Amino acid sequence: MKIHVYAGLKDYFEPEFEVEGEARNTDELKTLLVAINGKAEAMLSSCRFAVEEGFIDNAYKLKSHDTIVIIPPSSGG
Amino acid sequence: MKIHVYAGLKDYFEPEFEVEGEARNTDELKTLLVAINGKAEAMLSSCRFAVEEGFIDNAYKLKSHDTIVIIPPSSGG
Amino acid sequence: MTPSSSFRPVVEGREAAGVARGLSAEPIDMAGMLAGAHHPGAGAVVLFSGEVRDNNRGRPVSFLEYEAYRPLAEKMIGEILAEAKSRWVLQTAVAQHRTGIVAVGDTAVVVITASAHRGEAYAANRYIIDRIKHEAPIWKCEHYADGTHEWGNNCNCHAVTGDVSKHIYESEG
Amino acid sequence: MTPSSSFRPVVEGREAAGVARGLSAEPIDMAGMLAGAHHPGAGAVVLFSGEVRDNNRGRPVSFLEYEAYRPLAEKMIGEILAEAKSRWVLQTAVAQHRTGIVAVGDTAVVVITASAHRGEAYAANRYIIDRIKHEAPIWKCEHYADGTHEWGNNCNCHAVTGDVSKHIYESEG
Numbered sequence: 001m002k003i004h005v006y007a008g009l010k011d012y013f014e015p016e017f018e019v020e021g022e023a024r025n026t027d028e029l030k031t032l033l034v035a036i037n038g039k040a041e042a043m044l045s046s047c048r049f050a051v052e053e054g055f056i057d058n059a060y061k062l063k064s065h066d067t068i069v070i071i072p073p074s075s076g077g
Numbered sequence: 078m079k080i081h082v083y084a085g086l087k088d089y090f091e092p093e094f095e096v097e098g099e100a101r102n103t104d105e106l107k108t109l110l111v112a113i114n115g116k117a118e119a120m121l122s123s124c125r126f127a128v129e130e131g132f133i134d135n136a137y138k139l140k141s142h143d144t145i146v147i148i149p150p151s152s153g154g
Numbered sequence: 155m156t157p158s159s160s161f162r163p164v165v166e167g168r169e170a171a172g173v174a175r176g177l178s179a180e181p182i183d184m185a186g187m188l189a190g191a192h193h194p195g196a197g198a199v200v201l202f203s204g205e206v207r208d209n210n211r212g213r214p215v216s217f218l219e220y221e222a223y224r225p226l227a228e229k230m231i232g233e234i235l236a237e238a239k240s241r242w243v244l245q246t247a248v249a250q251h252r253t254g255i256v257a258v259g260d261t262a263v264v265v266i267t268a269s270a271h272r273g274e275a276y277a278a279n280r281y282i283i284d285r286i287k288h289e290a291p292i293w294k295c296e297h298y299a300d301g302t303h304e305w306g307n308n309c310n311c312h313a314v315t316g317d318v319s320k321h322i323y324e325s326e327g
Numbered sequence: 328m329t330p331s332s333s334f335r336p337v338v339e340g341r342e343a344a345g346v347a348r349g350l351s352a353e354p355i356d357m358a359g360m361l362a363g364a365h366h367p368g369a370g371a372v373v374l375f376s377g378e379v380r381d382n383n384r385g386r387p388v389s390f391l392e393y394e395a396y397r398p399l400a401e402k403m404i405g406e407i408l409a410e411a412k413s414r415w416v417l418q419t420a421v422a423q424h425r426t427g428i429v430a431v432g433d434t435a436v437v438v439i440t441a442s443a444h445r446g447e448a449y450a451a452n453r454y455i456i457d458r459i460k461h462e463a464p465i466w467k468c469e470h471y472a473d474g475t476h477e478w479g480n481n482c483n484c485h486a487v488t489g490d491v492s493k494h495i496y497e498s499e500g
Contacts, residue, residue: 132319199378203372
């Protein structure tokens, strides 16, 4: 499964990388990512996930060929 | 006493003219002006009065050398 | 000082443009005003442009004509800008209102505000244009496509407030 | 379609400027956008420019860098503009957000709205910028005068709402 991260998440992960291991939904993916870098846990809890141009939630069934985009909070204020 | 009028009041009076007769305050001036052109009465009731750069109210004592500016409601909206 | 020299409406002379003081007999240089509004401490710039519409309540309009009682209009625009600066922390607060003939689609009045954050810049901008439109002695004459003209479409707040000096501002409603 | 070609952030290529679709890797032509916003049926044009401040909570800033997840950011900006047009009668609703390096005093984002009356133009403008800032996947990195940099200063609504998709808009408060 390919992962793309942006902004502050690049302090914890490569911008683009592959995760090995089983992740059926975004909660399980978060667990895999925290296993890679535990310091990202707080930030990951405020992130949304997207596949292509659409947000996904935990009900979305991740597919092995998906590219998952992890989206931190926007620039805000 | 010199009078200057603007905008819609120019449909009833010359832009600049002199009034003869006694007017100690703006209420008395309105009465004089309605005597000149009774059709202006409704519009005059919504106007403010100024001398030079300041608004005046009915408490202001008109002087014979004053130039009174009559100010219809602003462009609004 | 004679009334005929001191009380002429601004439309009568080019020398009366008074750009720096809030009234302009010439087209407003909106891009220039906007370029001048940047400030390193301002994160938000808001510009309002009041433009001439091609109709008034469905009647086709050819152009508008604005007249001002210049000394008082300039004084009041200055006071309104100063009041806005006292209510909000603004790096910029400027306004220009046209006098004379303004074509359909052209700008009759511009207000620019700049502040650290956008809430203040929007609120101050709205405050300034509302007060200028309701209070400054500036009037518009609609010139219609059929050749007639009409002064008016004016502030009518006094019909509700019972006082020609008391206004109702939609933004405070 | 490989991820490496489809998911590159817009900052990486000039071809990705996407001006017509809400993101621009090049300086925003604010005067040009404003000139294009006139409409004979619009009496009110409101422009918002979000500009780079020289400090962030007192720390001197050298410049900002904006990154976007382009396909979703462009789609969301388009949807936000469409939603504004469904809520208010607008002759114009356009927005452009910069990506890449933006200098102090330069424009990071522009929103222009035009409507018959000013109430709608202000409200729609504020709605659009609030939603873009809180919701569109665009991030800023503050580059400080001391050489350090920091991603962040981000929307923190989820700390209050408990939901990363639920935001609090000051303008609705």
